[in-house]
Amino acid sequence: MTDAVGFRAPTDWKTDAMQKRIRKRYRAERRFRALGLAAVAMSAAFLIFLLAVMVGNGAAGFMRTEVALPIDFKAAPLDIDRAQLATRGADLALAGAGLQDRVATAATAAFGEKGEELIAENAWTAVRDAIKADPNLLSQRAHVWVPASSDLDAAADGGGEPAMQAEVRKLRERGALQSGFNAGFLSRADSTDPTAVGIWGAFKGSLLTMLVTLLIAFPIGVLSAVYLEEYAPKNRWTDLIEVSINNLAAVPSIIFGLLGLAVFLGTFGLPRSAPLVGGLTLALMIMPVIVIAGRNAIKAVPPSIRDAALGIGASRVQVVFHHVLPLALPGILTGTIIGMARALGETAPLLLIGMRAFIVTPPGGVFDPATVLPVQIFLWSDEVSRGFIEKTSAAIIVLLVFLLAMNALAIYLRNRFETRW
């Protein structure tokens, strides 16, 4: 027996060859470890770089450059009845009195031949609002702060054409340039002029779409999860449902867009570009997410809860709806919020069902044409005008803030309410 086992002298670890070999192995170990650290660090660096680029570009989108426009109503009064200014027709009356032309001529008079190019196309509405706020302006020589044109805006931020930068220097010397918070960016809708765009229209479209998505995906997702986890018999149908759900969770989002286009628009004839159709499409897309999260949450409720409820005479439906579901709710809500965050950032399926229309008025209901925040970002990113770059990044910041807030809420809910048994 013992002959069969070969005898080997114990390794002498002190020899040079062995020491060298160990050093080599330790070097490999350190190299491997550094590679791992580098991988994580690179991912982090990419994320930081991405966020920094967006914030760097987008911060200017929340600001706007304003020009002090001298406008002399004393020398040449506006032909308008003062009493009208207090009424609802004030906007129309001021527009009818040729205010837009007056503002243009005032700009030319103040800043020279190219003066009109310095102020935004809608600059006269700023003058209009100033007059409405203080009708006495109509009898004075006044300075009104009006938004600058997008070219001047870019020049004031340090870019733009040399000619515009010269104008910026001139205006700065006169103290006729300031930069302020662009409140209109949060309250207006899309426009062709980058200085006049806002995200409220797209944001409202997103809200309506999310509402439809939530109303459809949440009940269906929770009910399916309850059925599969609590009642489903082990048979082929159940297997088929499980396979479908697992598969739907991994189907590319654009396929859901094709489904929405063919079925909701083609077969059912629902209106194009409507939040209703967008919501339905996204609901089908995030339903599997809710089902999977819901099943995990329900699975985590210990069987003793069910046994106790059954033991005191509750029916199987009562056990689930009175006892299991309330305990599983935090987990289900966490999954739902994560799914909704995914739907909020989704673009591709909505492009296919026509939610890329140019919408200048915020939608009033789920049947109105609308666009959503990510699609608005996509549309602005396609614009050639330079002023849109900072607006696109600013819209991205708003979207990211909302996504982060939703994810933070999900994490909070999970930590605050989830019981561990």
Place this chain on the structure above:
Amino acid sequence: MNLYALLFLVTGLGVIAWLTGRARAARYGAASKHRLHSLPGQHGLYVAMWTVIPALFFVIIWSIFTPNLATEAVLRDPQAFALPAFGYEREAVLNEIRARAAGSEYGFYPAAEQLAPVYLQASRFYSWIGTGIAILLAFACGAFAYTRIRADFRARTRVERTVMLALLVASLIAILTTLGIFLSLLFESLRFFAMVPITDFLFGTTWSPQVIDPADPGATLGAVPLFWGTFFIGAVIAMLVAIPFGLMSAIYLTQYAKPVVRKWMKPMLEILAGVPTVVYGYFAALTVGPAIRDFAVSLGFTYASSESALAAGLVMGVMIIPFVSSMADDSIAAVPSAMRDGSLAMGATSSETIRKVLLPAALPGVVAGVLLAVSRAIGETMIVVMAASGAANITANPFESATTVTKQIVDLLTGEAEFDSPKTLAAFALGLTLFLITFLLNIVALRVVKKYREAYD
């Protein structure tokens, strides 16, 4: 009556039904010698269900049919006899009539302006009839249920049976969605393949849908360049980024990192996964694309495009890193710790243990994760729509431009083409191909994961 008001009304009737049903059951419970079989609230639910469900079904079905009925009424109108008999123009006039009736001020056809009031009147008429029938239905069914309430009536059993039915229906929606996707894609694709031979589509090497020769549409609808571009960007370039970075991140975070580092780095990876794809796309188009072009030009590739395959693939790879990392994380964690401890006890260093023991044992899971990652990458749309070009080249040079299936679907469907042209239908054929390939990848990956999990359980 408008749809919202009607839904509100039916819901209100449901609440009233619940209250009256509950009150009646409670009276029975007090008056009768026997105990109630079901709680009063369950009786209330029974009556409410009878009141609301049939009426709601009717409202939904009616609101689907009303536009057709109103259109019929318009066509019966003497003024409508002058409309073109069939085809595109007739549909256009009818669409305009509907748009005008909905409040649109603009129009092209004078006939539509005359007929819009007829349509409006007819649809109002039918909507009032619908409201009447819905309310009658609610009352009739509610009353029927109300009369059935007795002390020994098994309301709970019936309510619970309805709940179970609702549960079953809800879970069938997943199957319906899968079927709906498959059938709608298949149906439109069959129409496409009736116009374009399937062999031309699958094996043709020229893709330029802007110039379609009506006599031979298949000549410019060969999808091989798209398949190649999708494979090249999604499965080669993106994976060259995602697999090493994802795998090494997972190894570092699970095996080496201190708890503090892990606590900060894991959420960081989750944020990377949560950034919307449109943001990645914008970043790729605005920053990465031009940077790569400048880099390529400095290397001597003067033809380099700022919409290169490399830009889209790189950013897509970064997007996939967290996904690969979490899949690898799961499969490494599933390896029994006895294997790791054994290896370490034999004197292997950590990296030797990882490379020679953990990774081989976790390999099936990692491979499945990579398959899922590939399926995700080839279905990714916004990054390629924004950062890749539309030029369909078959090239292995990452600095040249390539296009993908998803980009072409978006490009084909967002133009102003009519629904029946080969150009539009080609998008559905591409969609079907994409669906089948990702479906296959997912099924294989899920199988592997399942089998592998069982091996160590």
